[in-house]
Amino acid sequence: MDKINRGGHDTTMGWNTAALFVHKLPAAEVLAALPSRYATEPTGDSVQADGATASFPGDRLYTAERDQWCQVWDPNSLIAFEVDDLSTRGALANTRVLAVLFASVSSSYAFWLYDHGSLARHVFFADGAPVAESGAPLPVEGEVSLPVWGPDEDFLWAVIREVTGTDYTQDARYTVHADPGATGS
Template identity: 45%
Template sequence: MGWNTTAIFAADWTTDRLLELAPDDVRARPTGRLVGLDEAGSAFPGGRLYLREHAGWSQLWDPDLRVMPFSPDPGRDGLAAPGTRVLGVIFGSVSSTYGFWYVDDGKLVRQIVFQEGEPVQDDGDPLPVESQVEIPQWGPDEDFVFAVIGAVTGYRPDDEPRYAVYEVD
């Protein structure tokens, strides 16, 4: 499966608070359905957001890339408030774009984005996990991003998580 999605993980936030990060023109309504990560990380069928709370972290997955975790202003929507811990990631298998940004205690600590294996944005000191991941010759990929997610949040994609499906108008 090709991963094409953004995701935001926020410690001690509710999924409702994460939904507030969506642009004003995005209206999301719960469908009552639960799905696995394969659907939450895929752009098919589209027009949906996927949310989950687990182990103190809320998650918002957006395969249509409406809710972008990379912001020129990390202070938006309370992300720079003291005590805030947020990890935003992007998976773009079609464009070979992978990366993350990490806010700890309200400060942007690390941001790195790779496109076609080359860093196009690189701010802050690398997290220890970055040197522990074996990078294929073509550059960072899904395994790199999932390793960062696991190191920061404790999340593992093989946990068989269930995501609440929200339809987007």
């Protein structure tokens, strides 16, 4: 499998971020469904994919809407751990939600897939081995060629492509959202 080129850097440089992919809901509705600690407003800025998927600056969210999927990228990587609550109540319980966690520094990768409020699949890998798992594996999980160290960024992007039809596109634009009270927004 080819490494994903992120702004001139391939994935061997590491990914440390998290994202939600929400089907058929606009970004405004997805952001409104998040807990108040994620309260942000658009800054008027946009960034390319390498900025939205980077691990800094933190304390921001980046959104895009493509092919009926809203993407919310969180450099603080906290949003992925909210997915259980978010996907079983409110607006997100009535659609399909995929959350992904990229933590290459700790060699941890995870995804959660919810269909209309029910967990369909979850797997969390640490150091190449599954440490938490629920639901039947997705077909793509058996189709991805894994490196000797186990699942990595390419594995997660294969899952993202399979579930959402979305791929990493460097020139895609993402809206920057920041805490309205934060300086430098």
